[in-house]
Amino acid sequence: MEQLLLLIFLPLAGAVISAFAGKSAKIVSTVISVVSLGLALFIACNFIPNASTQFEANLPWIADLGIRFHAGIDGISMLLVLLTNLLVPLIILSSYKHDYKNPAAFYALILFMQSGLLLVFTAMDAFLFYIGWEAALIPIYFICAFWGGKDRIRINMKFFVYTIAGSLFMLMGIIYLYLQNPADNFDIQAFYALNLDSAQQGWIFWAFFIAFAIKMPVFPFHTWQPDTYTAAPTQGTMLLSGIMLKMGIYGVIRWLLPIVPTGVQDWGQLAIVLSIIGIVYASLIAFTQKDAKRLVAYSSIAHVGLISAGLFTSFNLANLGLQGMQGAMIQMFSHGINVVGLFFVLDIIFSRVKTNKIGELGGIAKVAPQLAITFLIIVLGTVALPGTNGFIGEFLLLMGVYHYDIWAAAIAGLTIIFGAVYMLRMYQNVMLGKTNELTITFTDIKGTEKLVLYIICALIIVLGVYPKPLLHLTEASVQHLLEQVNQKLTSVK
Amino acid sequence: MNIIITISITAFIVLYAGLFKANRALLPLTVVGLLTALGFTFCAWNGNAVHFGMMQTDNFALAFSGVCIVGTLLIFLLTQNYFAAKSSNIAEYYTLILFALAGMIMMVSYKNMAMLFVGLEIMSVSLYILAGIRKQDFASNEASLKYFLMGAFSTGFLLFGITLIYGATGSFDLDKIQAYLVDNSKSISPIFYPGVILMMIGLCFKVGAAPFHFWTPDVYEGSPSLITTFMSTVVKTAGFAAFLRLFASSFAPLHDFWVVPLTVIVCLTLFIGNVTALFQKNFKRMLAYSSISHAGYLLFSLIVLSKNSENNVLVYAAAYTFASIIAFAVLILVKQKTGSDSFESFNGLGKKNPLVALSLTVAMLSLAGIPLTAGFIGKYLMFLNVMGEYKTLLVAFAILNALVGFYYYFKVIVAVWFKDGAETELSTPGQYKVVLLVSVAITLILGIYPAIILNLI
Secondary structure (H helix, E strand, O other): OHHHHHHHHHHHHHHHHHHOOHHHHHHHHHHHHHHHHHHHHHHHHOOOOOOOOEEEEEEEEEHHHOEEEEEEEOHHHHHHHHHHHHHHHHHHHHOOOOOOOOHHHHHHHHHHHHHHHHHHHHEOEHHHHHHHHHHHHHHHHHHHHHHOOOOHHHHHHHHHHHHHHHHHHHHHHHHHHHHHOOOOOOEHHHHHOOOOOHHHHHHHHHHHHHHHHHHOOOOOOOOOHHHHHHHOOHHHHHHHHHHHHHHHHHHHHHHHHHHOHHHHHHHHHHHHHHHHHHHHHHHHHHHHOOEHHHHHHHHHHHHHHHHHHHHHHHHOOOOOHHHHHHHHHHHHHHHHHHHHHHHHHHHHHHHHHOOOEHHHOOOHHHHOHHHHHHHHHHHHHHOOOOOOHHHHHHHHHHHHHHHHOHHHHHHHHHHHHHHHHHHHHHHHHHHOOOOOOOOOOOOOOOOHHHHHHHHHHHHHHHHHHOOHHHHHHHHHHHHHHHHHHHHHHHHHO | OHHHHHHHHHHHHHHHHHHOOOHHHHHHHHHHHHHHHHHHHHHOOOOOEEEOOOEEEOHHHHHHHHHHHHHHHHHHHOOOOOHHHHOOOHHHHHHHHHHHHHHHHHHHHEOEHHHHHHHHHHHHHHHHHHHOOOOOOHHHHHHHHHHHHHHHHHHHHHHHHHHHHHHHHOOOEHHHHHHHHHHOOOOOOOOHHHHHHHHHHHHHHHHOOOOOOOHHHHHHHHOOHHHHHHHHHHHHHHHHHHHHHHHHHHOHHHHHHHHHHHHHHHHHHHHHHHHHHHOOOEHHHHHHHHHHHHHHHHHHHHHOOOOOHHHHHHHHHHHHHHHHHHHHHHHHHHHHHHOOOEHHHHOOHHHHOHHHHHHHHHHHHHHHOOOOOHHHHHHHHHHHHHHOOOOHHHHHHHHHHHHHHHHHHHHHHHHHHHOOOOOOOOOOOHHHHHHHHHHHHHHHHHHHOOHHHHOOO
16 A cells, blocks of 8 residues: 555655756656656566455545545556556656756656556546546646647647546546445445446446547547647657556546446447547548658557557457457557657657658668667557567457457558558658758767667567566456456346 | 624724724734634534524534635735725725625624625625725726616615515514425415515625626726725625525525526526636636636535535635635736736746746636646535536536636636746735735645535534
């Protein structure tokens, strides 16, 4: 319990310290985030990979309203806690070359957001989950709107209103579940045990699904995403795409599937169709992008579409669902690492030549071989080349979709082909070919840039070759979750 | 009873102190008087005493008295350098505000409709003068006149309603009225119903609920900012307490009858308040319209009467009061420096005035209803209450309105932090800092650990 509380509140304490640290906030926040990573690794080492919830903290909070500070870690949470605490130090390190104005506030907000994210990934109380959900949103809004690029105010207002609209309806769903709960609390197990009829489940499904779909984002709730990713400062984009997007997927797994399985059965088809439309649509738009950052943003929509399709199909498969679900797990982790790597490379390029327009670049590989190699590894990871981390996840996800429907799998499988085409074409145009006057003075990566990219590349290869530890971590919990869902479905029938 | 006596005596002492030009003693005297009154509030807790059948200091009355007194106290602290710049007769301001407060204490603790009327009039007459106290100023005069005409008009409605109810029940006493409704549930006199509606209209005028809100923006904009602060926070809270005291207890047996017009009023109030606030270019006017929309959320508690209705209003009113005090305090500071209260004058405020800007941000987040601030807990309780009867459509409507609210509250945050402006450095007097810090602390404490206030009443 103490470890978990420390895990959640250490970044928050770090945020307060950073806020008063002035110019040295960079160092302070790095230290705190690395300590957090150490703590997460410590917890992971002591984590017994079975289906139980461990390190549980269950404290009274607002007793009159049935709200408790109830958090705990099972395999699914563990994976995302690891991802969060792994990426935050990398994201902070990636900012070393930047001189943001008001660094104290910048790093304080990142750490504050980390606390919110960890709360989301560990909450076992729906109200606490909601608090974490919003606590992660507010800092990222300020990060993007304060340090962002052109037109940042309008774009971020759209982003903010969009996401908060989703979450308010989710809150309504949470209140509804609370009122249905005879135990008068927000406990997740009590919510799992609720017996709602299919009409109720349908409403709750939509209340939650819209919130999660906006966060991921799933077509047609994605319109905020490309602009926001492009206008945000790179660290903001990394937080959004690397970690925050996983909140939506995690929400589906943790809250949507087990609470309203019948609702998911009734409406999941539509969710699958939307996800697959999103995959194709985003891939096609990615083809036409001239700006590399926007291209990566759209590719992210495509990848998330596959994860969400895999999730909803694996759910409909009763016993065969484990593979798809596990695929979603590992793909969440891989996507987080890869997308952070991609945005970092683009940030490095932008900081050198002040443009991310694919057409204006070229030949960087000649002058910056190390960047070229690391970038290539990340791109290959993103396009799911066997032997990289992207492969395992996409393979399992596609297998899940295949078991569900062969045509859906065929269309969803296009992502891999499309992805390979537009990513490699982007790589080719940016890195290969002749150097031009813009890229001739390009300097190779060094210092923290090297460190971050090497870590990311190492993770891509290691997880690609040996993904077992991660799969092992989540397997029991995922299995348990699916059993719970199936039990509930059969008991209703 | 002690509370009213203390406040009234303080008012007289302050008036005499003003007569002898002891201007420096005014604030300490007032603060001591209010703290004594606050002390009496605490002492009377759980006492539930009835005074001459006219007033009842139950916990409901005491809790709202407490919020009103603390709010007034904070507003008095904002008078530093404020009145002195505007007028030489500072004592009158103090006295009038104190009298208004005495009237409000009656409004939150009446047990007899006559007391409701007396309290309301004591408060309103003081406010008519306060709104027009800058007698050379055109806008202030307009505000005063409008407020007076509208106020007198609405008092007429209220009185007519009281008369009809007296005609039906033969009593002004709240308990007796309730007993009449319970005993004669099959044969309620037909004049009782118009009485209820007329009283509802009268009270809606006072709390500025649509469609009886037209006076609010002009009056709020024209009055001196400090008086606007007082009107839109403390006065509003007292108005709601009076509303609630009548409708949540005495008229509760007729809930099915008056909930229909009330629902219409709530929806109109939310919609008009929010949508009009969206288009304001002036910060003060935006706050005026947003106060209308908050009246809508507050009335939510009456749509579904539960044992928590009263406490919900207390939480919401407290959250709203302290956040608004911050907003107005910053407005006063900005206006003193730049001479304007448009959104543009807030541009770039964050660069040179981190404390003020942070406080304003917390206030806006609370008004918008973001988690971990008091405003969220207030809204949450309101939604929870109404969801209790599964009025999902109404909650969905309120949520859509809350979204509109996010937009205009964040406009302020955007101006303060993200826009480039003149980078004026405000001169923030010490007392303002105290007010800001206290209000921010209350807002955050209520937001993070609301358990302390949830079971008060």
